[in-house]
Amino acid sequence: METAPLRLSDVGDGGRGAGGLGRLLLQIPASENLRVSERPRDRQPAPPVVDAGPSRGAGVRLRPDVPGAPQGRLPPGAEVKKIEATNVPCTQLSMSFFNRLYDEDIVRANGHIIKCLDSFCDSFPISDELRKVLLVEDSEKYEVFSQPDREEFLFCLFKHLCLGGALCQYEDVLHPYLETTKLLYKDLVSVRKNPQTKKIQITSSVFKVMAYDSNGVCYPSTKSHEQTFSYFIVDPIKRHVHVLYHCYGVGEMS
Numbered sequence: 001m002e003t004a005p006l007r008l009s010d011v012g013d014g015g016r017g018a019g020g021l022g023r024l025l026l027q028i029p030a031s032e033n034l035r036v037s038e039r040p041r042d043r044q045p046a047p048p049v050v051d052a053g054p055s056r057g058a059g060v061r062l063r064p065d066v067p068g069a070p071q072g073r074l075p076p077g078a079e080v081k082k083i084e085a086t087n088v089p090c091t092q093l094s095m096s097f098f099n100r101l102y103d104e105d106i107v108r109a110n111g112h113i114i115k116c117l118d119s120f121c122d123s124f125p126i127s128d129e130l131r132k133v134l135l136v137e138d139s140e141k142y143e144v145f146s147q148p149d150r151e152e153f154l155f156c157l158f159k160h161l162c163l164g165g166a167l168c169q170y171e172d173v174l175h176p177y178l179e180t181t182k183l184l185y186k187d188l189v190s191v192r193k194n195p196q197t198k199k200i201q202i203t204s205s206v207f208k209v210m211a212y213d214s215n216g217v218c219y220p221s222t223k224s225h226e227q228t229f230s231y232f233i234v235d236p237i238k239r240h241v242h243v244l245y246h247c248y249g250v251g252e253m254s
Helices: 129-135 147-151 153-163 175-188
Strands: 002-007 082-088 115-121 124-128 191-193 200-202 205-213 216-219 229-235 240-246
Touching: 115 129, 124 129, 129 153, 147 153, 153 175, 153 229, 175 240
Parallel strands: none
Antiparallel strands: 002 240, 082 205, 115 124, 191 200, 205 216, 205 229, 229 240
């Protein structure tokens, strides 16, 4: 999994008023001339509008020649035709969001994850109640987290960490998953105190980004997988972007 802080080189109005977050020029190996639009004033993201077509200006090329890049990230010379940026809700301010795992007997009071009979869901082995809650829709306790809960960026981070990579060794206790989720979330998401209410509020907007060339999806990978993703976390106040990227699979080993 890769994380990279980025500099927002240019912020315009994006055609949506003086308060909107317009064109983002991101100095990263993965993309150039990416546009993300926001509504003015309230800084809430508009329905995702990210466009790389000729009618919107300069084209976008994703460069595959990054040292150490996973195989299959992009075919050499791929030219992006379209970019989709889906808004990911990011409203949670407390790890108490996960207390229900204890309340619903998914995790014991001592932090140990309750085991279950082994099974599989797609390519993932299911050997405990936690992975059943995360993956198995017809499981008894799947509805412990509602659909809006599951769309939250905090939940997405937690789920990605719990499911792991192709060579992942699962934890028997919950604490490492919660602690790593908390540290990542704090590093990626910006907050500030509202001057009127004096309450802490999140200022970042999170987008899940996919790019398409003439053959279909080419970023974050040409192969779709639950654990292949790229999140752009935008701080419009600091004019700063984090990218959290992971491509599922086993790379070349020397």
